[in-house]
Amino acid sequence: MKYSFKFKEYDPKIEGIYGTILTLGNGHIGIRGEIELEPTIYGTTIAGVYDYAPYFYREIINAPRVIGIQALFNGEPICLSGQKLLNYERELDIEDATLKTFVSVKTQSGAKIDYESIRIVHGKRKNLAILKFKIKADRDGLLTLISPIETDVANPSYRNEIMIKHYNVEELEESKKGIYAGVRTLDGKYKIEIASSLVSEGNIKRTVVKNTKGITEILNVKIEKGKTYEFIKYIVIISSEDSNLKDKAFQEIEEARALGFDKLYKEHKEYWEKIWEKANIEIDGDDQAEKGLKFSLFHLIQSMPKDSKISLTARGIHGFGYRGHVFWDTEIYALPFFMAVFPEKTREMLMYRYNNLDAARENAKLNGYKGAQFPWESADDGYEATPPLIPLDMIGKGVVRIYTGEEEHHITADIAYAVELYYKFTNDDDFMSKYGLEIILETARFWASRVEYDKEKGYVIKKVIGPDEYHEHVNNNFFTNLMAKYNLILAAEYYRKAKELGGDWLETVKRIGVNEEEVMKWLEIAEKIYIPRQVNGVFEQFDGYFDLMDYTIDPYGIGENRLPEEVKRNLGKTKLIKQADVIAAQYLLKEQFDLETIKKNFDYYVVRTTHASSLSMPAYSIVASWLGYEDLAYDYFIKCAFIDLHNIYGNTQDGFHLATAGGVWQILFRGFCGIEIKGDTLKITPRLPQKWRSVKLKFFFKGALLSLEIKNDEVKAKVINDKSAKISAFSKDVLLKPGEEIILRGEAR
Numbered sequence: 001m002k003y004s005f006k007f008k009e010y011d012p013k014i015e016g017i018y019g020t021i022l023t024l025g026n027g028h029i030g031i032r033g034e035i036e037l038e039p040t041i042y043g044t045t046i047a048g049v050y051d052y053a054p055y056f057y058r059e060i061i062n063a064p065r066v067i068g069i070q071a072l073f074n075g076e077p078i079c080l081s082g083q084k085l086l087n088y089e090r091e092l093d094i095e096d097a098t099l100k101t102f103v104s105v106k107t108q109s110g111a112k113i114d115y116e117s118i119r120i121v122h123g124k125r126k127n128l129a130i131l132k133f134k135i136k137a138d139r140d141g142l143l144t145l146i147s148p149i150e151t152d153v154a155n156p157s158y159r160n161e162i163m164i165k166h167y168n169v170e171e172l173e174e175s176k177k178g179i180y181a182g183v184r185t186l187d188g189k190y191k192i193e194i195a196s197s198l199v200s201e202g203n204i205k206r207t208v209v210k211n212t213k214g215i216t217e218i219l220n221v222k223i224e225k226g227k228t229y230e231f232i233k234y235i236v237i238i239s240s241e242d243s244n245l246k247d248k249a250f251q252e253i254e255e256a257r258a259l260g261f262d263k264l265y266k267e268h269k270e271y272w273e274k275i276w277e278k279a280n281i282e283i284d285g286d287d288q289a290e291k292g293l294k295f296s297l298f299h300l301i302q303s304m305p306k307d308s309k310i311s312l313t314a315r316g317i318h319g320f321g322y323r324g325h326v327f328w329d330t331e332i333y334a335l336p337f338f339m340a341v342f343p344e345k346t347r348e349m350l351m352y353r354y355n356n357l358d359a360a361r362e363n364a365k366l367n368g369y370k371g372a373q374f375p376w377e378s379a380d381d382g383y384e385a386t387p388p389l390i391p392l393d394m395i396g397k398g399v400v401r402i403y404t405g406e407e408e409h410h411i412t413a414d415i416a417y418a419v420e421l422y423y424k425f426t427n428d429d430d431f432m433s434k435y436g437l438e439i440i441l442e443t444a445r446f447w448a449s450r451v452e453y454d455k456e457k458g459y460v461i462k463k464v465i466g467p468d469e470y471h472e473h474v475n476n477n478f479f480t481n482l483m484a485k486y487n488l489i490l491a492a493e494y495y496r497k498a499k500e501l502g503g504d505w506l507e508t509v510k511r512i513g514v515n516e517e518e519v520m521k522w523l524e525i526a527e528k529i530y531i532p533r534q535v536n537g538v539f540e541q542f543d544g545y546f547d548l549m550d551y552t553i554d555p556y557g558i559g560e561n562r563l564p565e566e567v568k569r570n571l572g573k574t575k576l577i578k579q580a581d582v583i584a585a586q587y588l589l590k591e592q593f594d595l596e597t598i599k600k601n602f603d604y605y606v607v608r609t610t611h612a613s614s615l616s617m618p619a620y621s622i623v624a625s626w627l628g629y630e631d632l633a634y635d636y637f638i639k640c641a642f643i644d645l646h647n648i649y650g651n652t653q654d655g656f657h658l659a660t661a662g663g664v665w666q667i668l669f670r671g672f673c674g675i676e677i678k679g680d681t682l683k684i685t686p687r688l689p690q691k692w693r694s695v696k697l698k699f700f701f702k703g704a705l706l707s708l709e710i711k712n713d714e715v716k717a718k719v720i721n722d723k724s725a726k727i728s729a730f731s732k733d734v735l736l737k738p739g740e741e742i743i744l745r746g747e748a749r
């Protein structure tokens with residue numbers, strides 16, 4: 001596998017986009033791709049480190065910048081903005097997770113300087129990042145290198161002009177081996193300890209400067225014309241809720257220095273080799289699709305947290321979009337990839353929800369409900385983090401009122417759904433009996449208290465926002481009601497299972513005190529929950545939706561810009577929807593519908609969906625593929641696969657669209673490869689796009705590591721570990737034993 005992405009255009013206006021797409025991360029540290037030689041507002045993201053913020057409850061902090069280097073030659077800056085740029089190239093290699101930079105500049109006084117660097121955020125050593133760089137000049141002179149830990153970076157607030165610095169600097173210190181900054185978030189919860197050391201060949205004099213901007217190492221080197229000089233900046237970032245890990249930070253720097261770049265890089269490379277051994281997917285016949293898919297997976301994997309303190313956020317460790325909050329994006333769009341490819345990591349991400357179950361219980365109570373209600377947006381403590389309003393200007397004249405935190409309740413069922421899907425993929429009884437079950441039961445309790453009884457309709461759910469956020473305060477949103485019903489039935493089934501199995505299962509039931517009577521009530525509600533009416537086979541998205549003003553659009557278009565002003569201003573009064581809603585329910589709960597019904601709904605809603613949310617196209621693409629709408633399915637797949645590379649939504653600078661990245665994998669998996677879990681069997685119904693000759697992929701199914709090669713008329717399957725797996729394709733069922741390979745053939749659809 002060799003994939004690198006090269007960028008040759010330097011324009012400060014698009015640096016923010018490069019910043020996101022060239023981000024390197026290891027699930028703990030995220031370092032954006034802005035070039036190290038120029039200043040930027042972006043520092044470092046550290047997964048799970050949040051602080052209180054006006055309007056956004058808690059936001060991920062913009063921690064000190066560590067990757068920056070200022071270089072001067074005879075006093076003139078080696079930078080891109082002030083000198084003549086002769087050559088510029090950035091290269092992101094996703095195979096070994098490195099970012100290379102090549103720059104040549106001619107300074108005002110005519111010196112030509114070549115600069116070359118490679119950076120890594122170490123895969124295995126979670127606290128370590130390294131920047132190695134080389135400099136060559138076409139004349140003798142004095143090279144000055146300024147290598148700071150910049151403790152003056154801050155978060156842009158609701159307006160970019162308002163910056164909020166989320167930490168206090170507690171200590172700046174130098175030692176023989178490097179420099180150190182100890183900072184603490186304003187709420188006192190997190191200590192971040194950063195050490196760095198700039199290493200050069202020979203014995204070069206080093207000075208250290210401390211000031212309000214941070215702490216800086218400065219090297220002055222006499223360099224000779226035509227000779228290349230190499231430097232390595234080692235960086236260690238430790239975050240903890242403990243108080244003082246300064247010694248550990250210095251010790252890790254020393255360790256890194258002793259091992260040296262080559263050994264550390266080798267380790268990093270091996271780490272990524274192992275990652276790709278599992279995650280690699282080959283698409284024979286479509287390099288473009290494969291490239292976009294791998295780029296998406298790379299960024300998704302880089303965001304995979306190192307522990308269960310936080311889960312995947314909407315924009316990854318790549319930026320501050322959505323303030324580093326966790327949404328349904330994680331469970332519904334991103335996690336299925338991890339369930340199949342990195343199941344042990346998925347467990348940790350689901351544990352983030354379990355660990356925050358008490359906060360979800362409080363949230364339910366606060367809103368007058370029972371059980372556990374997960375917040376629509378969640379940060380490090382699991383409390384509701386959605387801003388109720390966002391000011392539009394500095395004097396507070398205009399505000400946007402945001403109702404999603406109060407009304408977008410489907411997330412609670414989405415999390416229960418994901419817990420069940422994880423169990424279907426893994427059979428992880430330990431997780432399910434001790435933790436997953438509790439989530440499913442407590443969320444069912446929430447729904448049982450959330451519904452109201454209506455004499456005509458049965459159980460109804462009033463005043464919600466469905467996935468389509470254009471319509472607020474609606475009653476009986478199809479997606480919400482159906483998912484709530486699913487959640488209730490799931491809870492009843494798992495309650496029965498727990499009774500049957502005893503042990504940890506029953507312990508959990510006892511711990512939260514569910515009894516037969518409560519379960520009977522859940523089943524009664526599930527049976528009588530109102531599902532919006534169907535007209536000509538089409539489900540009404542919510543009560544009254546069909547009475548709204550009709551407006552249809554080109555299904556191949558994206559966003560609201562194509563709409564007339566008048567329509568844009570009145571979206572809530574029209575039938576236009578922001579993203580898959582009825583179709584999202586049909587994609588998640590496919591087994592509840594026949595294809596004919598799905599088709600009717602798809603045909604109706606696809607021309608009324610703006611896809612203004614990046615979560616829309618994945619669901620539509622999967623369903624389009626089931627329906628044989630190959631062109632549309634493929635078009636959405638490609639758009640999703642290049643969403644950030646091509647800045648399709650115009651907001652790539654705010655971070656990577658992780659839900660879409662997970663969606664790209666799901667389009668391939670559930671759509672084109674047609675892989676479904678049916679009980680204990682994996683069913684494969686290939687529907688590859690015409691030009692795809694085959695797809696090769698690996699993933700875990702109930703402990704068995706499967707290697708599949710899928711063609712439209714053939715499925716080759718092998719189990720490559722010591723487990724067995726039941727698979728089915730072209731109406732043939734087989735039990736695959738460890739090491740066994742079979743080929744199933746049939747007619748292409």
Ligand code: BGC
Binds near residue numbers: 314659
């Ligand atoms: C979408 C939500 C999504 C959120 C975060 C919104 O624009 O409508 O479905 O969860 O963005 O990605």
